[in-house]
Amino acid sequence: MTLEEKLAQIVGYWVDQGGEVVAPMQGEMATSGRYEEATAHGLGHLTRVYGTRPVDPVKRAEWLWAEQRRLREETRLGIPALVHEECLTGLAAWQAATFPTPLAWGASFDPGLVEEMATLIGDSMRELGIHQGLAPVLDVIRDARWGRVDECIAEDPYVVGTIGTAYVRGLQSTGVHATLKHFVGYSASQAGRNHAPAQIGPRFVEDVLLPPFEMAVLDGGVRSVMNSYAEIDGAPVGATPEYLTDILRGRWGFDGVVVSDYFSVAFLQVMHAVAADRGEAAELALAAGIDVELPTGDAYLAPLAERIRAGLADEALVDRAVLRLLAEKEELGLLDETFETPPTSIDLDSPAHRDVARRLAEESIVLLTNSGVLPLAGAGADAAPRRIALIGPNADSAEALMGCYSFANHVLAHHPETPLGFEIPTLAEALRGELPDAEIAVVEGAAVEGEDRSGIPAAVAEAERADVAVVVVGDRAGLFGRGTVGEGNDAESLDLPGVQRELVQAVQATGTPVVVVLLTGRPYAVDWAVDGADAPAAVLQAFFPGEEGAPAIAGILSGRVAPSGRLPVSLPRSAGAQPYSYLHPILGGPSEVTSADNTPVLPFGHGLTYTTFERTGLTVAEPTVAAGDSFVVELRVRNTGERAGTDVVQLYARDLVASVTRPVAQLLGYRRVDLQPGGEALVRFDVPTARLAFTDARYRRIVEPGDVELWVGASCAEKETTASVTITGPVHPVTNDDERYVLTEVITRSGVARQTEPEAALRA
Template sequence: MKTVEQTWHDTSLPAEQRIAALMEEMTLEEKAGQLGSFWIRPEDENQDGESNVAPMADTFAGGPSFETAIKDGLGHITRAFGTVPLTPAEGRERLVELQEQVIAANRLGIPAIAHEECLTGFTTLGATCYPASIAWGATFNPDLIGSMAQRIGADMLKMGVHQGLSPVLDVTRDYRWGRVEETMGEDPHLVGELAVAYVRGLQDSGVHATLKHFAGYAASQAGRNHAPVSMGPRALEDTVFPPFERAVREAGVKSVMNSYADVDGEAPAGSHRLLTEVLRGRWGFNGTVVADYWSVSFLHSMHEVAEDEDAAGLLSLEAGMDVELPETTAFANLARAVRSGALDQEVLDTAVRRVLAQKLQMGLLDPDWNPRKAWLGEDVELDSADNRAHARKMAEESIILLRNEQILPLRNPARLAVIGPSASQPRTHLGCYSFTNHVYSRFAEQQDYGVPMVSILEALKQEPALAGSQIEYARGVDFTDLDDSGIDEAVEAARNAEVAVVTVGDLAGLFGRGTSGEGCDVVDLSLPGRQGELVEAVLATGTPTVLVMVTGRPYSLGKFADRTAAIIQCFMPGVEGGPALAGVLTGDVNPSGKLPVQIPNHVGGQPGTYLASKLAWHTEGVTNLDPRPLYPFGYGSSYTGFEISELELSEKEIATDGTIQISATVANTGARGGAEVVQLYLGDAVSQVVRPRRWLAGFAKVQLEAGESKRVAFTVHADRTSFTGLSGKRIVEPGKFTALVGSSSEDLAAREDFWITGKVREVAEGRVMDTPVSMS
């Protein structure tokens, strides 16, 4: 006869039986312990809001000690690596010691889940930092993103980390929002495709992914972080939910994190509708829901829907929350609540079973598990040559050529002026959640980035194509400092040059310590600081000017574009960004990136994305304001030419549950090899609710040699035309539709109509959400 402990340790038994045996053994306090977490933060973080790496971290100082927090067990260890600079060996040893303390302190010896941020790479000192998420969107290449995630996960796993707090699936709605750089763009299909690839890649490595932020976070009023979201159920269902649903259904994601912002007055951390009815009831999610940091407490202190911390904890747990992060605050008295009758024990037990199931999947409940099993030798390489090569490829494929008046590639000008703050500061290549910008910049010297990086300026100096050029650098201005005394030097450098390369944009930070990133929101889309004046001054010299944007969001370029010789848009390209940009400027790399967000013509008129109805687009005679972009969603040029033609539909009519194949030929008409993103959009002629003019239904990145052509075929199910009708139900409506194929949302030379016939069909849960693509 097996003991209870032998039963839950027996790996040959079904998971449910093992968990049931363990639950039978646990006290209420031990169960509640599995729903909590602990974050060992530096002392200055507890006292100085300027050093926060999470919102209002200083507000929650002075909690229980680690020893007190772990006495009945612990659900999660929070950010053992990504809080202070530690070498890989130091970080790994620290986590091992924490786990050993957790195991020793609780009667049953249950380890904790160790989680870490991993949006642009494993957030720890010395790890490869890949491009920001907005740059993933610019690649339009899910395979690249999946391969990156697998590498990130493999590095995390060998360091003892079990769960990554990524990816961000918020669909961009307002470019002023500071966290645009963390999104993959403004289209739910693009975000969904990349999300599925990232989740599969990370989880195939053995690390659990965490979707965030569920839901509506990116649509905050005026683009302000944590601001309320004024959004109806139709926009939620048709624009915000799809990437999350796909990651749950198609990729089997293991964890989901809630959004901070309230949606039409409903705070997601306390929303039974979102966390239980939608996520679990409709989509079949069976993993854990973890709280964004302190969001459970915010139900009391910020949203004011709970009278105190304990009430906030009960509200969130009953809504479907499983684990409070980053520390146990509102969940501290759950056992007492069960004993007093304020909390149904089954609600507590349900959450505990989910956490234990996750730990069992990770092997943490196996009898031979110990934290030193992950120790794979004395040294661990987190910035390998293979990682670097992949980071370079991602950077290269994400760079977007917006304009080129036959000046690029640069042809060894005798005198080249390189101007602007981005040229000499490699930190501009990195996102807010890179370790360098998120943590290390608060501890290190200005020129120490924690990982080797080459600036744009240094990379240009190393380019063989510019070996004969005299390169002069002038910074001109800073990112935010209003001192413009350096503009005169920049102007002089430009006047003395044959070509000027002006690099401007963002330096990511947190809560106002940068121009982009969490809490770094803007009032309009003017270039930060005095960078606009710098661009104007250089353009006024008459020297042919290449404008290089290194940013986390799109900025208005309408007043500059026509006077530039070329424009390159680069979205925070990661540690290999300098060489990648130099390669594009000199022609070693043929740019193939496409815009995952639009480039605005003017600084205001926000929010507004390409998913616009006719009234939201240009309407002459109705308003004097023209919201159309300078460069549309999906746009990006090349050093070769492409032509998309011969659009063909397999059918002219399909049923409301039918399928149509839409194919076209893409040809490289230029003199060198390159890649084109063939984009399929659909438009609905008449529908019962107002719909976007068109929406992305499929895409394929096609590599072609000079003179080569390929046939691209999209298989489109009628579900891809579905929407939330007047009844609130998802429907496919019969009628006339247009298939449009081209190179951006506005460059669509190939178009054909087809009809969906029959009666209106109500679409059941589990609809077709992908568009398979084949090439020949």
């Protein structure tokens, strides 16, 4: 291969890039030249063929198949291009299904269902000739002010890792490579600002930020990783071999391909100033371990070629990257593909897509509070309210149901003349279908953003005439200043945007029972809505639940669906309490030596149901366990209410005395358990002691002997049934061979039905 042919294989080309802003500093960075010239020597990646503008999938597939044939027949080496797309909430393409956002995946606590979703996404992608998906996001949430919270799964690394790995398994089972984002440190930025420095220590990186990626590499077998834009303690990740080579490849044995986040190679010059020009930036990135520059070849083409020919960079770095990329193409079958028959029809939003979208939406919605007003049809249709005031800016909005990386909010927002291309009922439409005998009056009241209060009196008047008022408030997802949450939409305040709090409180003052529905991409500081005598009668939290989100919410409001979601992130007290995680040491919580209270309004794992559960008899099979081995924990869960429901059984631990400070609570395992009224289940957790591993004072990953407190409750803050175990023996150094992931099983009381977690959920 000539140098030009090598470089062509380690860059992408953004064929349809236009004026729509869908990536940071997009207009300033794309400099790859005309497509025909850029592909004269071949091409590594085609960037977002389907996902940059609304295109008919079948017609676009015809173009893609023809273009792949051209690359085979008209370039000297005849190597087709690898096609990548965004797929965080479903394939980001026109007419494709839009699933709940990742924060909703976390709220479901259901890795198996997330794996089902990812399999459907992968099937659609493979049918359209797409080979790599830029998902999942495995950043651990640290600060609710950060705009990209809705793209993340949870504030707990174990939940992020198990659910993220399930996504990887599902997508890759279809022959599409998943891409882990954003490795590493991106979500730990200062003040919750996008692209801000991360001033964090190596132990925090090791014990909190790396484990989800480690799970996806070791247990998910992920084939691609994307670097983070972040700089950690002054070292940009994209120029730091410690992360992209030493840890990823050396320690974990990753043998796939590392791709750059969009323009991040050029950012080494432009935003980090560790490179004098694009050529030096390219050399730094290649040396660090970034194999492919996306979305275009701003640095890896002419600037790098010039540097190599000047004797300033070693061509061996290019050879290493090219071999990795070619191995990936061979693994995907691209080197043998003839691209003769493009699809002539395709259903990107089939009944199977909608079924999974519905179930995941239903499982993800969290009932925060309920004084008894819900369910609205609690005693049957005759008891349902006759007149409902449906109020708020998100009450009749489809866009409010979708996240930042949905095609609708990411791309179609720039094409208002184009229909969505799939069905997504608003809550107003869904509630009318759910309660056909009720008179439902819809009043906006106020916008998501802005200071206009002129609509509030009409909302108040309608509430005064109603039996119940449902007020639907929250976010509008977008990018870089368009919207209230999403990439580049960071917040200085965690108050509801605009005058939405005033709208809720004005309706609440009428005396009509009020149900607040929060449709958001981040948790907001809504202590006024969940606590105190003046709080609304009930509050539902929905994190952008997708195309079936409105029927799911309507079903929970009516009582047809039992709420089962749990908070994957603590409900914050204020913006001033950020960053916050329930995984804090003693000094990270409230104390008598500070007047600032960071106790969340509602804790991680909280979520109500329409029934009640009793958790009893937590026992450990053996009181001691050798460091490096596993121990078995059992408890009984009983549905003590009058309705069927789902409990999310959460097992927590605290290492009481350790050589470095440890969290006051740590999730060891979780399991969804469905029970009929009066039903009882025995839940068993097989817990590897490596789940309690940490980085010691010498920066070794170890399991340390000592006493461990265990408990199960309705959240991390509730110790309903407790036990203890003592880890014994010498310190155990953790290796890649250690089992670190909890296995659970449920045995019904009758002993007839025996259920085990899907393998993906078990070993994730």
